[in-house]
Amino acid sequence: MRRRSLLIAVPAGLVTLSACGDDGSDSGQASSSEASPSASAGQSAPPPPKIVDGPLPAITAGTKFDEKPTIAKGSGKPSDQLAVRTVIAGGGARVAENDYVQANYLGQVWDSAKVFDNSYDRKAPLVIQLAAGSIIDGWRYALAGKKAGSRVELAVPPTWGYGSQGNAQAGIKGTDTLVFVVDIQDVFNAKSSAKGTDVAQDDIDLPKVGTNTDGKAPEITVPKGDAPKDLVSNYVIEGDGAELAAEDTVLVQYKGVLWDTGKEFDSSYSRSALTSFSLQQVVKGWSQGLTGKKVGSRVLIVVPPALGYGDSPPADSGIKKDSTLVFSVDILAKM
Incomplete structure (x- = not known):
C-alpha cells in the first residue's frame, strides 16, 4: 500500500484533492458561480467515447494560443460522441492519463453559445489532474496524447460532461453539449522537476x-x-x-x-x-x-x-x- 504524505496537518477527511470552486480569488480555480471542468461528486464513470472530428463551431476571435477565444454558436445537431480538434499543435511534453495539466480554457453551451466559465478573465490558469473523479471525462479523453503548447477544441456531450443532472448553478442542463477551447500551457507528472x-x-x-x-x-x-x-x-x-x-x-x-x-x-x-x-x-x-x-x-x-x-x-x-x-x-x- 502506498503511504500517504505525512505533511498534512489536518485530519485526512478535511483534505480535498479535486479542483473545486472558490471565491474568485487568484487561485486558478473557478468561482462559485461558474462550472470548472472538475468531476461532479458521485458521478459514475461512463464507457470511453469514440473520438470524432466534429462537428465543432468556429473560433471567430482570439485565435492565438493563450488568447481568450470567441466561439460561434453550434450549428445543427452535435455529435453524441466526443468531438476533438487540435487547433494549434504544440511541441511540448505529451499529456498522459493521471498527469496534471496547466491550462487556460473557455467553456460554453452548444445550443445557446452561453459562456459558463473561462479562466482567461481570472488571469489564472487551471491546474488539474487528468484522472477519473478529478475532472470531467470529456477532458480526460480529449487531452490525453496532446502536447503542451497546443490549443484543443472539444465538444462534450452530457455523457462525458456533467451527466443527466447537468449543473444548475452554471445554467447547464442535463441535455447540453458543452464546447471548450483549452490552451495547454504545461504538463506535470512524476518525472517533473524544478526549472531555474x-x-x-x-x-x-x-x-x-x-x-x-x-x-x-x-x-x-x-x-x-x-x-x-x-x-x-x-x-x-x-x-x-x-x-x-x-x-x-x-x-x-x-x-x-x-x-x-x-x-x-x-x-x-x-x-x-x-x-x-x-x-x-x-x-x-x-x-x-x-x-x-x-x-x-x-x-x-x-x-x-x-x-x-x-x-x-x-x-x-x-x-x-x-x-x-x-x-x-x-x-x-x-x-
Missing part, C-alpha cells in the same frame, strides 16, 4: 541538496553538528514563476530526511506521484517556508520541532519526538 537557476549553497552548517532536474530525487547531505534552532528556507534552484501566498494551493515534488540520521522518512518520488495541498493545511514549517517562494523553484527547508511535529510525530513515520526535519521541495505549479 542554481543558487550557491555556501553555508557549511546547512544541508546540501542536489541540483539534478531529471525527475529523480535529489540527494540531501546533512552536515555534522547541531541543527539550526530557527526555520531555514533557501533556494537551491530559483525559478521565475509567481511568488506563493500563504493561502495558495501548490503542486510539488519533495523529499524529507531526518537531521540526526539523514534517513529518508517521506518522499513523493518514492510514491511516483506528485502531491498537491493548500499551504494552510500543512505543518507550519512548510507553510512559512514556502510562502514568498517562486513557482519553478527547488527549496531547502529545515524545520525545527516547534514548526514540525514537536512531541507528537505521526505514528509509524520513523520520526522521533522533537526531530528536526530537512526537506527538498520542487514547486511545480500554483493551483
Whole structure:
C-alpha cells in the first residue's frame, strides 16, 4: 500500500484533492458561480467515447494560443460522441492519463453559445489532474496524447460532461453539449522537476541538496553538528514563476530526511506521484517556508520541532519526538 504524505496537518477527511470552486480569488480555480471542468461528486464513470472530428463551431476571435477565444454558436445537431480538434499543435511534453495539466480554457453551451466559465478573465490558469473523479471525462479523453503548447477544441456531450443532472448553478442542463477551447500551457507528472537557476549553497552548517532536474530525487547531505534552532528556507534552484501566498494551493515534488540520521522518512518520488495541498493545511514549517517562494523553484527547508511535529510525530513515520526535519521541495505549479 502506498503511504500517504505525512505533511498534512489536518485530519485526512478535511483534505480535498479535486479542483473545486472558490471565491474568485487568484487561485486558478473557478468561482462559485461558474462550472470548472472538475468531476461532479458521485458521478459514475461512463464507457470511453469514440473520438470524432466534429462537428465543432468556429473560433471567430482570439485565435492565438493563450488568447481568450470567441466561439460561434453550434450549428445543427452535435455529435453524441466526443468531438476533438487540435487547433494549434504544440511541441511540448505529451499529456498522459493521471498527469496534471496547466491550462487556460473557455467553456460554453452548444445550443445557446452561453459562456459558463473561462479562466482567461481570472488571469489564472487551471491546474488539474487528468484522472477519473478529478475532472470531467470529456477532458480526460480529449487531452490525453496532446502536447503542451497546443490549443484543443472539444465538444462534450452530457455523457462525458456533467451527466443527466447537468449543473444548475452554471445554467447547464442535463441535455447540453458543452464546447471548450483549452490552451495547454504545461504538463506535470512524476518525472517533473524544478526549472531555474542554481543558487550557491555556501553555508557549511546547512544541508546540501542536489541540483539534478531529471525527475529523480535529489540527494540531501546533512552536515555534522547541531541543527539550526530557527526555520531555514533557501533556494537551491530559483525559478521565475509567481511568488506563493500563504493561502495558495501548490503542486510539488519533495523529499524529507531526518537531521540526526539523514534517513529518508517521506518522499513523493518514492510514491511516483506528485502531491498537491493548500499551504494552510500543512505543518507550519512548510507553510512559512514556502510562502514568498517562486513557482519553478527547488527549496531547502529545515524545520525545527516547534514548526514540525514537536512531541507528537505521526505514528509509524520513523520520526522521533522533537526531530528536526530537512526537506527538498520542487514547486511545480500554483493551483
